Amino acid sequence: MAGEGRELDMGTAMNATPEDSDAACFAGAMNITAEAKANRAVRTNLTDAGLQPYxxxxxxxxxxxxxxxxxxxxxxxxxxxxTWPRN
Known part of the structure; x- marks a missing residue:
């Protein structure tokens, strides 16, 4: 349920722009904390499952x-x- 977890440090907020985040929104950003890099490692699980990272x-x-x-x-x-059905 919403509000029962804790937000992880991912290096930026979702939807951060390159300008606002000093390009830290890029998947391979090196200018984020070690904790954020470790948290982003979940991407490997998603790509292993067949998803294509952007x-x-x-x-x-x-x-x-x-x-x-x-x-x-x-x-x-x-x-x-x-197409959506028309009423």
């Missing part, structure tokens, strides 16, 4: 979309656009 935002991953397909060398995304 290099410019440590919190952003893709799975099955066109960015994932491109980076994974797949011929196409696993899913594409959809």
């Amino acid at each position: 290099p410019f935002q440590w919190w952003h991953f893709s799975l099955g979309d066109r960015y994932w397909a491109l980076m994974q060398g797949q011929p196409a995304a696993q899913y594409g656009p959809t």
Whole structure:
């Protein structure tokens, strides 16, 4: 439930811009604390599970979309656009 955990030091807030974070929002940023680097190591688990990390935002991953397909060398995304039913 919300509020029952503790926020980990990830080096920046989510959605931090390169300008506001001195580029620490990049996945491979070296200008973050050792604790933040250790906390970001969870990314390895996510990539091992098949998610594609986005290099410019440590919190952003893709799975099955066109960015994932491109980076994974797949011929196409696993899913594409959809239309919402009209009432």
